[in-house]
Amino acid sequence: MNPLLVILIVLLIGTALGFMMGCLIQFFDLPPFIITLAGCIWTRPLYVVSIDTIAIDNKVFMAGAHSQINIGGGASFHQAR
Numbered sequence: 001m002n003p004l005l006v007i008l009i010v011l012l013i014g015t016a017l018g019f020m021m022g023c024l025i026q027f028f029d030l031p032p033f034i035i036t037l038a039g040c041i042w043t044r045p046l047y048v049v050s051i052d053t054i055a056i057d058n059k060v061f062m063a064g065a066h067s068q069i070n071i072g073g074g075a076s077f078h079q080a081r
Helices: 003-028 032-047 059-065
Strands: 068-072 076-077
Touching: 003 032, 003 059
Parallel strands: none
Antiparallel strands: 068 076
């Protein structure tokens, strides 16, 4: 599967879940901590799909893993190698 499509799908799912939790907080005046905790518990089965390690050897993901983001002043975020 195309890695950029996977990234887009994951971002859309995260946005939708965040919107749903935000609506619960806003419209029902529920505590944000409780809704966030419930969201973490509710979505946990979505990312616990496999108990085995899956090697990712796609060149797009590898480029992202070994990239560096300069934030100015000589500082940067980078993946440890």
